Amino acid sequence: MSSATETLCGQAFGAGQYHMMGIYLQRSWIVDGLMATVSVPLLVFASRIFKLLGQEEEIAEAAGSISLWFIPMLYQMVFQLTMQMYLQAQLKNFIVGWLSAFSFALHLLLSWILVYKLNWGVAGAMGSLNICCWIMVVGEFVFIFGGWCPNTWKGFSKAALYDLWPIIKLSMASGLMICLELWYTAILVLLAGYMKNATIAIDAFSICLNFNAWEFMICLGLFGAAIVRVANELGRGNAKALKFAIKTIMSESICIGMVFFILCLGCWHQISYLFTTDEQVAQVLSSLSDLLALSVLFNSFQAILTGVAIGAGFQSMVAIVNLGCYYIVGLPIGVVLGYVLNLQVTGLWIGLLSGVAFQIVILGFIVWRTDWDEQVEKASQRLNRWLINEENKEEHNNQIQSLSQA
Incomplete structure (x- = not known):
């Protein structure tokens, strides 16, 4: 929120x-x-x-x-x-x-x-x-x-x-957007708990999620930069600078993602022993190296596209996208592959990747097709509508005090 x-x-x-x-x-x-x-x-x-x-x-x-x-x-x-x-x-x-x-x-x-x-x-x-x-x-x-x-x-x-209602609406949309994303991985961990050798499955799945989250922390820096730059330029009314910022941040993020993508492909078997001494868990982790590498690469796109959407105030739209991609596409694929086709943890991770891939494609299309000059105008109208002039703050305070006494 x-x-x-x-x-x-x-x-x-x-x-x-x-x-x-x-x-x-x-x-x-x-x-x-x-x-x-x-x-x-x-x-x-x-x-x-x-x-x-x-x-x-x-x-x-x-x-x-x-x-x-x-x-x-x-x-x-x-x-x-x-x-x-x-x-x-x-x-x-x-x-x-x-x-x-x-x-x-x-x-x-x-x-x-x-x-x-x-x-x-x-x-x-x-x-x-x-x-x-x-x-x-x-x-x-x-x-x-x-x-x-x-x-x-x-x-x-x-x-x-x-004027709390606009904050409530945007906050609820923001909360739903983030919760749908966090619950997605939490549900997949929950599903891993129902598999044969649940302890090994949960250990392997959790280690991969943690490594993916650590790499995502780097992307979070660029995610924050995307939000701030997009929001600042929208408020400033400079659509040209906004578009340039999106391209620059996306390029940086992809370069970082490629480094970790190659690292996971080449060294994940050795890295896995930093997290566990259990040979069975390490074997499961090694089998997930290719999928984990793709997840790391997807982080580079997902973080920036989501950051752009938040900076522009598209939280409600992203929440709908997350709902469809994660719960209508990703989870069913993970369940079918993991349980019906007996791919176990590998199937769950393919489901996770499928949901993220669909999300990236849809958000990328939204960002590409957005008329940023129109968004600049909408942001200006919204900010002016909610503006409380400093000289009028005392008047607002008196109005609220009168209403509370009534």
Whole structure:
């Protein structure tokens, strides 16, 4: 849902409506905070939910105990992600980078102490993660409230309570877009749990997903750049610069993807032993090398195309594309190949790739066919419609106060 913050703040920054960025940030806190509260029961009753879905008792209990640790992280993400988007939109990436580096270093130290020295196991690892994540939130609060964003943060305003519906719609579309993507891989892991030798299948599938996610972290940098550049140029009204930015970022991403594609094809068998000492798991991982290489290459296209769509405010369209590609194409193919044709984990991964491939083709067509001059005009109209002039903020505050008293 926080990607809505990046769309709105990025376009507002490009249009020079700096004071609106702080208002959009506060509105996002309200909307995302309410949604986080609604989601808490899913984490509280995660163990029972997994048992109802037929998961093994041991796996369900382990997942249930770990899920409780994500409750404080859920609220941490309400603030941390929205503030990160707010800062990135105004090109203040350095503070996010420094805080992330400090948090990562502290996490390593705390994990070593809590997990290995105090032998607290999973509880120690999750406790360390929670502490470090909240330190990032505190650091971002200090940076924003401390006067380092003087043009975009004018303090808390009652105007944040005004005109929430557009934020809700865009946030819900953003949340659905991301959830459909995350649930896709989660469901595939769940399906791997029903296979013969489920432990080996889940181990191999999870290792491949983790490696794919690590490589995707590199693409996430370009993903963020695509969002910011597209949103800024839309707000600024410069369609020509927007098109040039898309071509440049896409070229960089493809070059990076090719490097990892070749690495996976040539060295994945050796790399797999960095993740496991189990020979059976390593054999399954080796059999997935070609498919994993394709996944890594697809990341380069998927990240940029999705970033362009978010920067332009196409979240609802991407959500529909994700629904069709992942759940109507990818999942059925994975189930048929994995279970009916007995390809096991390989079949599931082919299904995953099929959904992503369809998504890339459709998003690529959408970006190619979009009239960016028309989108510039629409963005201008939208921003002006939601604009609250600084001199009128007090008037809005008085109106809201009168309504609350009535």
